[in-house]
Amino acid sequence: MKATTALLLRLPAIVMALAIVPPAYAQAWPTKPVRLVAAFPPGTPGDVIARLIQPALQATWGQPVVVENKPGAGGNLAAGEVAQAKDGHTLLVGPDTILTINPHLYKKLSFDLRASLKPVTYFASFNQTLVCNPAAGITSFEKFSRLPPSRPYASGGTGTPSHMTMEMLLATTGIQLTHVPYKGPGPAAQDVLAGHVDCGFIVSSVVLPHVQGGRLQxxxxxxxxxxxxxxxxxxxxxxxxxxxxxxxxxxxxAPSSLPAATVEKVQRDVRAALDAPTIKARLAEMDLLVEGNTAQDAQRRSQQDFAKWGAVAQRAKLQLD
Incomplete structure (x- = not known):
């Protein structure tokens, strides 16, 4: 009877100890090097962000942080590798389009993007800028809207943010233009600069220097x-x-299997790295606005944008496989 009573008296302490296991586990993470798999080539915004915060994360985590680029298939190649990772130390760096646009365009993947991956945080927001060659004489949105349907517009590729933004714009305004996809925003901008194509919605960080230099309107x-x-x-x-x-x-x-406590720790540590004044200033130079939101907020926004871009893809009858 005394042994039973003693056990009952100890139960609250036992329950409390069990309750703190997940946070304790999260604090122990990482236990080995962390891989940040970048879905696009070196020099793209996500890759730049990963490399900028890499030293701070290494110092916080006490483990090497390795950035690896694995571009291809609109980010699906890197997404597939991270989705299948079982080590709990492999994360994916890339645009939100991997979860908000790609599932609508790639229906034959061997894995489910949204079921296999989950947002940890949004590093930063970015926009597209509608630019035109100055020789085209398009100096306002009103003049742009009067372009005839036969005129082409440039994008960084089918299904990319620049393409989807223009498709949303065409659907919203009723303007009709002909799509000319390029292999990335850089080549698209170059052909607008050369006057081969009048205009294009192109990621702001790419066209900003040309706008500031007067080479693009x-x-x-x-x-x-x-x-x-x-x-x-x-x-x-x-x-x-x-x-x-x-x-x-x-x-x-992150892979959907990563424990919630670990996700929360990673988000906090990434947010702290992004909040460094030098990091914010460097990203601002690229027209990137630091976000660092919680996983819950990121997942909520991802779901909203998934629905929004699904409507655009359906209206434009887009599918890439």
Missing amino acids: AIAVSGKERSVLLPKIPTVAESGYPGFDATFFETLL
């Missing part, structure tokens, strides 16, 4: 707010289409 910004680097350029919403918002995000994703 900026017409509108895709997001909800104006760029701090191009404060005189209106948003599409300000150009007569309230509610238009094509904001994108560079993100950190």
Whole structure:
């Protein structure tokens, strides 16, 4: 009887000890090197962010942090590798489009993108800027809207943010243009610069130097707010289409099997690294606005944008496999 009574008296302490196991496990993570698999080539925004915060994460985690680039198939190649990783120390760096757009375009993948991966945090937001060759004489959104249907527009590739943004714009405004996809935003910008194509919605970080140098004419910004680097350029919403918002995000994703406590730890540590003034300043130079939101907020936004871009893909009858 005394032994039973003693056990009952100890139960609250035992329960409390068990309750703190998940946080204790999370604090022990990582126990070996962490791989950040970048879904796009070196020099792209996600890759740059990963390498900028790499030293801070190594110092916090006490383990090597290795950034590996594995580009291909719109980010699906890297996504597949991370989704199948079982070591608990492999994470994915890439745009939110991997979860919000790709599932609508790639229906024959051997794995389910949204079921296999989950957002840990959004590093930073970025926009597309509608730019035109100055020789085309398109100096306002009103003039852009009068382009005839036969005129081509450039994008960084089918299903990319620049393409999807323009498809959303065409559906919203009723404008009809002909799509010319390129192998990335760089080549798309080069052909607009050369005058081979009049205009294109191209990621702001790529076209910004050309706009500032007067080699491209900026017409509108895709997001909800104006760029701090191009404060005189209106948003599409300000150009007569309230509610238009094509904001994108560079993100950190994890296999769905990663414990929630570990996800929360990674998010906190990444947010702390992003909050360094030098990091914020460097990203601002690329027209990237630091986010660092919680996993819950990132997952909520991902679900909303998945529905939004699904409607665009369906309207444009887009499928890539």
